[in-house]
Amino acid sequence: MIWEAIQRAKSEKLNLDVIWLDLANAYGSVPHQMIQLRMYHVPEDIQVMLDDYCSGFRMRFSTNNYTTDCISLEIGIAMGCTISPILFVMAMEVILKAAKDSAGPSNLGGGCYMPPLKVFMDDTTIICSNEDEARRMLECIDVLMAWCRMKFKPKKSRSLSVKKGTIDATTIFTVANQQIPMVSHEPVKSLGRWYDSSMKDTKRGLETDFSVDFSTSRYRLR
Secondary structure (H helix, E strand, O other), X not given: OHHHXXXXXXXXXXXXXXXXXXXXOOHHHOEHHHOOOHXXXXXXXXXXXXXXXXXXXXXXXXXXXXEOOOEEOOEOOOOOOOOHHHHXXXXXXXXXXXXXXXXXXXXXXXXXXXXXXXXXXXXXXXXXXXXXXXXXXXXXHHHHHHHOOOOEOHHHOEEEEEEOOEEOOOOOOEEOOEEOOEOOOOOEEEOOEEEOOOOOOHHHHHHOOXXXXXXXXXXXXX
16 A cells, blocks of 8 residues: 555646655563553453453563662563564554544545555554654644654654655655655665665565476475
8 A cells, every 4th residue: 555655646647645664673662551451342351351361571680799679660561472462453453543643635636635654563664645644643643652752763754745746855754753765765675675766666576586396396485
């Protein structure tokens, strides 16, 4: 859907700002207080079980001379646990719901509109057809993340601005008081797809050499 939005902006000569945000220490930085089970109508007995599970995260430090008492952790979701992805999505959804109304739907032409916020796990992308709205949503998300004691990594984040169908290298966005690099300078890979200033898939195809050996029915991908 992100790729489709960019291609429509290119073909229809539209304005579009896309910002890919990289969350620092995604699972390890989620505050337990953001996991609002009641908001999702989780049965009460399951709520009690998960509250006990999260409150059981403890840590202590040992040196040659002493060992500290156990400290209850208020942040962090254990990776590898089958419930972890669900808890992470629950926490992120609470944060993002507070920011989703900061901008209106992106106008992609031909009566096609797209919500300005796209999220898959910790991959957060802002898509706006109005630069002011993109900045407003970015600022809102940045403030919310700081309030939750979470943060984005500006150096790993990327931005792309299209003005009347062509790349605009003058539009700069910031997060956490740092400039976000543009894809025209540093391409970004998001959900398996590379994005760069060409806005084309031609280069990606040339980089993949896929051959089939029918005599042995073996596939080789380089």
